[in-house]
Amino acid sequence: MTATLEQRLDAFRRLDDVKLTFARRDWFPGTSGNLSIKIQDEPLQFAVTASGKDKTKLSPEDYLVVDGDSRPVDATSLKPSAETLIHAVVYQKFPQAGACFHVHTVWNNLISELYFGQRAFSIQGQELIKGLGIWEENARITVPIVENFADIPTLAAAIEKVITPEIPGVLIRNHGIYAWGGNDFEAKRHLEAFEFLFEYHARWLQLRQAVVSTTTN
Ligand SMILES: CSC[C@@H](O)[C@@H](O)C(=O)COP(=O)(O)O
Numbered sequence: 001m002t003a004t005l006e007q008r009l010d011a012f013r014r015l016d017d018v019k020l021t022f023a024r025r026d027w028f029p030g031t032s033g034n035l036s037i038k039i040q041d042e043p044l045q046f047a048v049t050a051s052g053k054d055k056t057k058l059s060p061e062d063y064l065v066v067d068g069d070s071r072p073v074d075a076t077s078l079k080p081s082a083e084t085l086i087h088a089v090v091y092q093k094f095p096q097a098g099a100c101f102h103v104h105t106v107w108n109n110l111i112s113e114l115y116f117g118q119r120a121f122s123i124q125g126q127e128l129i130k131g132l133g134i135w136e137e138n139a140r141i142t143v144p145i146v147e148n149f150a151d152i153p154t155l156a157a158a159i160e161k162v163i164t165p166e167i168p169g170v171l172i173r174n175h176g177i178y179a180w181g182g183n184d185f186e187a188k189r190h191l192e193a194f195e196f197l198f199e200y201h202a203r204w205l206q207l208r209q210a211v212v213s214t215t216t217n
């Protein structure tokens with residue numbers, strides 16, 4: 001069975017909302033980033049951003065519906081995001097995921113570079129960890145980092161290997177982050193929590209360095 005027109009329009013409207021919110025934060029520099037919302041599980045179909053569009057704008061050609069093989073469900077001249085396969089991997093590995101968002105920000109790139117040579121970024125004791133749905137006292141999270149393979153099937157396979165149900169996101173070194181959740185609201189909350197933690201940590205390292213140099217000079 002294929003997604004109904006109503007289901008598609010609902011997914012497109014939700015993607016519009018998320019896209020404009022992220023665009024206001026400058027989270028789509030140079031047409032980067034891609035977004036998807038799952039429409040149905042069996043067979044998998046999801047709405048995804050078309051490739052190479054200016055994601056700060058709305059147009060009737062912003063989204064299309066694809067299947068689990070990243071192929072458009074309908075005849076269309078639109079090309080799905082070049083990274084659609086990564087969204088498909090997330091939905092296939094985590095059937096509970098209902099939305100998946102990808103952004104390139106300075107903070108997520110800096111964190112992946114600061115931990116160059118390491119396969120994860122870890123942080124503990126920050127209130128915003130609760131934004132990821134993790135409520136233990138003094139919780140520590142470890143966000144996996146994969147290398148930025150240019151070949152998307154290789155990149156998607158590397159992501160598939162490291163993602164876990166406990167942490168709803170993965171960093172791609174010097175590229176960006178993918179974050180997901182049960183629906184668009186939750187995926188957005190997760191992405192915002194990750195971005196807060198990345199910015200906080202990068203700024204904290206910077207300030208600590210400044211304090212150390214003033215006290216040792
Ligand atoms: C223009 S830089 C970004 C792209 O190479 C890619 O990483 C990206 O996020 C957007 O690709 P897209 O095909 O528009 O979904």
Ligand SMILES: [Zn+2]
Binds near residue numbers: 083102104
């Ligand atoms: Zn990207």
